[in-house]
Structure formats: C-alpha cells, structure tokens
Amino acid sequence: MATVSLKSINKLFDTTQVLYDVSLDIEDKEFVVFVGPSGCGKTTLLRIIAGLEEATSGEIEIDGIEVSKAHPIERGISMVFQSYALYPHLNVYENIAFPLRVAKLHKTEIEKMVQRAAETLKLTDRLQYKPGQLSGGQRQRVAIGRSIVRNPKVFLFDEPLSNLDAALRGEMRVELSKLHKNLDTTMIYVTHDQVEAMTMADRIVVISEGKLEQFGTPMELYHRPESKFVAGFIGHPKMNFLSVPRLSINSSGVTVDLPEIGEQLLPVDAIDMIDGQKIEVGIRPEDLMLSATETGLPMKVEVLERLGGSTLVYGSVHDNQNFCALLPGDTNVREEEIIKLAVNPANVHVFDSKGTAMKRREVPIV
Amino acid sequence: MERFTFVQKFFLYLGIAVFLTFILLPFFEMFMTSLRPLEHLFRSPYQFWSDDMSFQAYFDIWDTVPLLGRYIFNSVFLASVTTFLCMMFVIPAAYSFARFKFKGKTISLSLFLGVNMFAGAVLLIPLYKLLRSMGLLNTYAAMFVPGAAFLVPTGIWLLKAYLEKIPIELEESAWIDGASRMYILRRVVLPLAVPGLIVVGVASFIGAYAQQFLFAITFNQKREYMPLPAGIFEFVGYQSVIWNQLMAASIVGIIPVLIIFLFLQKYLVEGLTKGAVKG
Numbered sequence: 001m002a003t004v005s006l007k008s009i010n011k012l013f014d015t016t017q018v019l020y021d022v023s024l025d026i027e028d029k030e031f032v033v034f035v036g037p038s039g040c041g042k043t044t045l046l047r048i049i050a051g052l053e054e055a056t057s058g059e060i061e062i063d064g065i066e067v068s069k070a071h072p073i074e075r076g077i078s079m080v081f082q083s084y085a086l087y088p089h090l091n092v093y094e095n096i097a098f099p100l101r102v103a104k105l106h107k108t109e110i111e112k113m114v115q116r117a118a119e120t121l122k123l124t125d126r127l128q129y130k131p132g133q134l135s136g137g138q139r140q141r142v143a144i145g146r147s148i149v150r151n152p153k154v155f156l157f158d159e160p161l162s163n164l165d166a167a168l169r170g171e172m173r174v175e176l177s178k179l180h181k182n183l184d185t186t187m188i189y190v191t192h193d194q195v196e197a198m199t200m201a202d203r204i205v206v207i208s209e210g211k212l213e214q215f216g217t218p219m220e221l222y223h224r225p226e227s228k229f230v231a232g233f234i235g236h237p238k239m240n241f242l243s244v245p246r247l248s249i250n251s252s253g254v255t256v257d258l259p260e261i262g263e264q265l266l267p268v269d270a271i272d273m274i275d276g277q278k279i280e281v282g283i284r285p286e287d288l289m290l291s292a293t294e295t296g297l298p299m300k301v302e303v304l305e306r307l308g309g310s311t312l313v314y315g316s317v318h319d320n321q322n323f324c325a326l327l328p329g330d331t332n333v334r335e336e337e338i339i340k341l342a343v344n345p346a347n348v349h350v351f352d353s354k355g356t357a358m359k360r361r362e363v364p365i366v
Numbered sequence: 367m368e369r370f371t372f373v374q375k376f377f378l379y380l381g382i383a384v385f386l387t388f389i390l391l392p393f394f395e396m397f398m399t400s401l402r403p404l405e406h407l408f409r410s411p412y413q414f415w416s417d418d419m420s421f422q423a424y425f426d427i428w429d430t431v432p433l434l435g436r437y438i439f440n441s442v443f444l445a446s447v448t449t450f451l452c453m454m455f456v457i458p459a460a461y462s463f464a465r466f467k468f469k470g471k472t473i474s475l476s477l478f479l480g481v482n483m484f485a486g487a488v489l490l491i492p493l494y495k496l497l498r499s500m501g502l503l504n505t506y507a508a509m510f511v512p513g514a515a516f517l518v519p520t521g522i523w524l525l526k527a528y529l530e531k532i533p534i535e536l537e538e539s540a541w542i543d544g545a546s547r548m549y550i551l552r553r554v555v556l557p558l559a560v561p562g563l564i565v566v567g568v569a570s571f572i573g574a575y576a577q578q579f580l581f582a583i584t585f586n587q588k589r590e591y592m593p594l595p596a597g598i599f600e601f602v603g604y605q606s607v608i609w610n611q612l613m614a615a616s617i618v619g620i621i622p623v624l625i626i627f628l629f630l631q632k633y634l635v636e637g638l639t640k641g642a643v644k645g
Binding site (some may be wrong): 077080 | 533535536539540541542544545549554557558602645
C-alpha cells in the first residue's frame with residue numbers, strides 16, 4: 001500500500017551531525033530493518049520518517065507524496081516504541097482504542113475494530129487489564145495492537161523486542177514475521193541486533209556513524225558485504241579479520257601471503273585497487289575448517305564453546321590476532337592446543353586499506 | 367541486621383521527640399487554653415488542670431463574634447478560589463516549561479524563582495495601588511488575585527519537576543496517533559500527573575490559607591469578606607482579650623485544613639519524594 005523514499009536526509013542536533021545524506025527507497029509491502037550499533041542514527045532516521053523529528057535537509061516521500069512537513073497522521077504511519085509507551089492509567093481496551101477515540105469514531109465501530117485487533121494478537125481475554133498487570137510479551141502485543149488498529153500505511157518499530165528475554169524475543173520475532181504476512185503492509189523496523197535483522201527483514205539497511213553502509217537482502221549482505229563494517233556486523237559469530245601482505249594483482253584476483261599457508265590466489269575483482277601493500281582478508285568462522293594436510297593457518301586454542309551440534313573455537317593466530325572458528329560438534333580439539341585451519345579461497349573476503357570490499361567472484365546465487 | 371544500635375536509636379527518638387514537642391506544644395497549649403475559663407488563665411499559681419475546665423468556649427464563640435461562621439467560610443472559600451486560580455495558570459505553564467523549548471525559558475524560570483524571594487509584605491504598597499486602580503479593593507478578588515499570583519511560581523516549579531518524569535514516549539505515541547496538544551494534556555498527561563497535582567494543589571491551598579491574613583487586613587475593610595485569621599481579631603477587645611474563645615476559634619479554623627491534610631498526606635509524602643530514589 002505504500003512506498004517510502006528518503007532523499008538525501010541530513011540531520012544535525014545543534015552542531016553535531018547524526019545523519020549524512022541518507023537516501024533509500026523502500027518498496028511497497030516490504031519489511032525493512034535498520035540495523036547498526038547503538039548511537040549510529042538509526043532511531044533518529046526512524047523518528048524522522050515518523051515525523052517526530054524534522055530532518056535538517058532532505059525529503060521524505062510516502063506513496064510518492066512529499067511529507068517532510070506533514071503530521072504523523074497525514075503520513076499514514078504508526079509506531080511501536082521501545083518502551084511500549086502504553087498509557088498506565090488506561091486498560092488494554094482503552095489503550096488500543098486510543099487512536100480511534102482521537103479520530104472520533106463511533107462507539108460501535110471502535111468496539112468492532114478493537115475486538116478485531118485483540119483477536120489478531122490473542123489479547124481478547126486481557127482487554128480489561130491495566131498494562132501494569134501484563135507480562136512483557138503481552139504489553140508488547142498491546143503496543144502493536146494500538147498501532148495496527150487504525151490500519152496505517154507504514155508501520156514503524158523502534159527496537160520493540162529489546163526489553164524482552166531471549167526466549168520471548170525469539171517467539172515474538174516469528175509472530176512479527178507472521179503479522180507482516182497477515183497485514184501485508186510496509187514495515188520499518190529498527191534494531192541493533194543483527195539476528196533480528198537477518199531473520200525478519202526482506203531487506204536490511206546497515207547504518208554506521210550516520211551513514212548508510214549498505215542496503216540489501218540479508219543474504220546479499222552476508223555474502224557480498226560492501227565494506228569491512230558490514231562484513232563484521234552481519235553474521236554471528238563475527239567475521240575474522242587478518243592483515244596480510246599483498247603480492248600481486250591480476251584479472252583473476254589478488255594474490256596474498258597468508259601466514260604459514262603462503263601464496264594464495266583469492267578470486268576477487270581487485271584490478272581497481274590502487275594503494276597499499278597491506279590488505280585485509282575476512283574469513284567467517286563458519287567458513288573455516290580443520291586442515292586435512294600439514295599446511296594451514298595455525299591457531300592457538302584458548303576457549304572452547306561446545307554447543308552440541310557445533311563447536312566454537314576461540315583463539316589467536318599470527319600476531320595475537322583474535323580468531324574464531326565454527327567447527328563440527330564432535331571436533332577433537334583441546335584448549336591450549338595449536339590447530340591448523342583451512343579455508344576455501346572463494347570464501348575469503350578481501351578489503352582494501354579503506355575497508356572497501358572487493359567483489360567476490362564466486363558467490364552463491366541469492 | 368539492625369540498622370541502628372540502641373544508642374543511635376535512643377538519640378534518634380530523642381531528636382524526634384524534641385522536634386515534635388516544639389511543633390506540637392503550641393497546639394496543645396492552644397487546646398488547653400480554649401478549655402479553661404477566662405479567669406483561670408490569670409490564676410496564680412499556674413494550674414495545669416482544674417475541675418472547671420469545659421468546652422463552653424466553643425459554644426460562646428458564635429455569640430461573641432456573630433460572623434465567625436462567615437469568616438471560616440471566607441477562609442476556606444478564599445483558599446479554594448486561590449488554589450483553583452493558581453492551578454489554572456500552573457498546569458499549562460508547568461507543562462510548557464517541562465516539554466517545550468522556547469526562547470527565554472531559563473530566564474523566565476529563574477525570574478519565577480526570584481519572585482519567591484520577595485515576601486508579599488514588600489509588595490503590599492504597590493499591590494495596594496494596583497488593586498485600587500483596578501477597583502478591586504474591598505472585594506474577594508483583592509485577596510485571591512494577589513494570593514494566587516504569589517503561589518504560581520512555586521506551583522510551576524513543583525509541577526514541572528513532576529511532569530518531567532512522565533515518559534515522553536507516551537506523549538509522542540499519542541501525537542503519532544493524531545492527538546492534539548490539548549488532548550494529550552487532558553487525556554494522557556493530567557491523569558498521570560494526579561499525585562503531582564494533589565501535591566501542588568495542597569501546597570497552594572495551605573499557602574493560600576496562611577497568606578490571606580496579610581492581604582485581608584491590607585486590601586479589605588469589609589467585615590463580611592474577612593477570612594478567619596483577620597476575623598479572629600474581634601476577640602481582641604479594647605479592655606480585654608478573650609483568650610479562651612480566641613483559641614477555640616483558632617482551633618475551629620484549623621480543622622478544615624487539618625482534615626484535608628489527613629486525607630491527602632499519603633499523596634503528599636509520595637509526591638514530594640517521588641523520583642528522588644526510584645531508578
């Protein structure tokens with residue numbers, strides 16, 4: 001029902017700039033997640049879309065209509081806050097009915113709409129309760145109920161799950177994804193948790209220090225991060241980085257000197273790379289395996305985390321660089337041991353000295 | 367584990383006892399005096415207790431000063447109107463100070479605090495001229511208008527502190543749902559601020575009750591409009607002072623305030639300390 005497009009949004013608080021020239025186009029019925037470390041400006045961006053904050057420069061269009069100065073209600077958005085923002089003096093029914101009362105709808109109509117929202121969110125038997133008598137998950141659902149009841153064009157969520165415990169968070173992730181399917185509207189969701197971003201989003205916007213780092217589907221970001229920041233942010237456990245000398249560059253890739261492994265051709269588009277003898281390679285823990293031969297990246301095992309199905313091995317390589325490998329659950333390794341790790345060259349990410357990623361040649365189709 | 371040792375406890379209670387004695391002894395003496403016949407008061411040697419004590423003074427006061435009922439009514443009426451008027455100004459002002467950014471906010475807030483530094487007495491003469499030119503002398507308004515004006519600054523500061531503790535997301539959420547500022551104030555902010563409003567209301571009422579004497583004797587000469595503290599002067603005659611009845615009338619006059627206090631003290635203590643320790 002609604003597209004959202006941002007055009008060169010800049011935002012300054014007094015003299016500190018928190019958003020730099022952010023432009024993006026969100027498609028109709030898309031579930032887009034803004035993700036980034038805390039303080040990166042993602043919430044500010046959401047508040048600008050909501051109309052709670054005014055951009056210093058730039059334009060916002062919803063459904064092709066310029067709304068930069070419009071009231072939230074004219075934008076057709078609704079928002080769920082991190083703290084839920086339920087009215088403690090009103091019961092669940094009145095909380096959900098609040099936007100409808102503001103809109104001065106008729107009593108019977110309000111009744112019908114609240115009942116429908118309550119059914120969608122399984123709150124029917126809680127309507128007479130005050131927010132203080134509800135559990136965290138139920139409060140969360142009331143907050144969502146209040147936002148769906150007036151059928152907005154765009155839903156905004158500001159870290160809605162961060163106050164819940166881990167188990168409930170997992171449950172609510174699934175429920176929110178279902179809700180998105182049911183309502184079939186555009187949703188914009190802010191979180192600092194990349195797991196939430198990966199699991200729920202159609203497309204993810206990665207923001208760092210007020211700048212848009214990358215905008216793409218979860219698997220695009222995972223397989224083709226455009227920068228070291230995105231590569232390090234997306235994926236759990238985090239990608240390992242290693243600074244290595246560059247030997248040569250040609251049309252088939254870049255040849256580097258990996259510690260103990262030696263010369264290795266990495267199949268990336270590196271021909272445009274200009275400066276720096278040192279480059280950085282990034283290897284995801286899940287792409288590492290125990291080397292079948294004598295050669296391999298030597299890692300001193302410091303901590304083992306056996307998760308059953310898999311084993312996380314933390315240790316250090318090379319110049320005391322922290323490293324992590326995700327190995328099969330029954331891997332026979334011990335702490336303090338030195339293990340040799342191997343990696344498929346096609347799975348190695350390569351970054352220049354500015355942190356820009358070189359395009360990998362062989363990537364699963366996503 | 368005990369938090370205090372016996373010795374510490376002893377001195378704590380001793381301190382409280384001394385303090386309470388200071389505060390409550392005048393009230394006790396007031397009550398005792400009201401029970402004694404007038405001649406008993408000047409008896410020598412001083413008698414703390416005697417058989418001729420009675421509540422007679424409480425019946426006599428209404429005859430000695432026929433307008434006493436009216437004075438008590440005036441007092442409560444003036445304090446109520448003052449409080450109401452004060453709240454009408456305090457609520458929107460405190461809300462604006464708590465939530466909006468505007469030019470001169472800090473300066474005007476400090477000015478309000480500065481006004482509190484002046485005792486009402488300093489401004490009596492200018493106020494007199496002002497009220498005279500407005501034609502308000504010898505009316506109820508002469509007493510509640512300046513009364514409210516002096517109470518507004520404290521009210522603003524008290525309520526502002528309370529309103530600032532209401533999470534801003536609640537208002538933002540209502541704003542997004544299309545509610546106007548006034549709607550938000552009425553339906554979201556004020557219901558949540560009830561304990562704060564009670565604190566400010568009670569503080570204003572007590573303030574109004576206490577300050578009306580000064581305004582009454584300066585700006586009003588009509589007996590029918592006099593509040594109790596001024597009216598009580600009628601017990602002071604040219605020849606003698608009817609002490610026992612004066613005290614009885616004072617106690618009767620205090621009772622309305624006392625009742626309000628007893629009912630609202632829970633909120634008052636809660637409101638004044640709320641947010642002080644809660645994380």
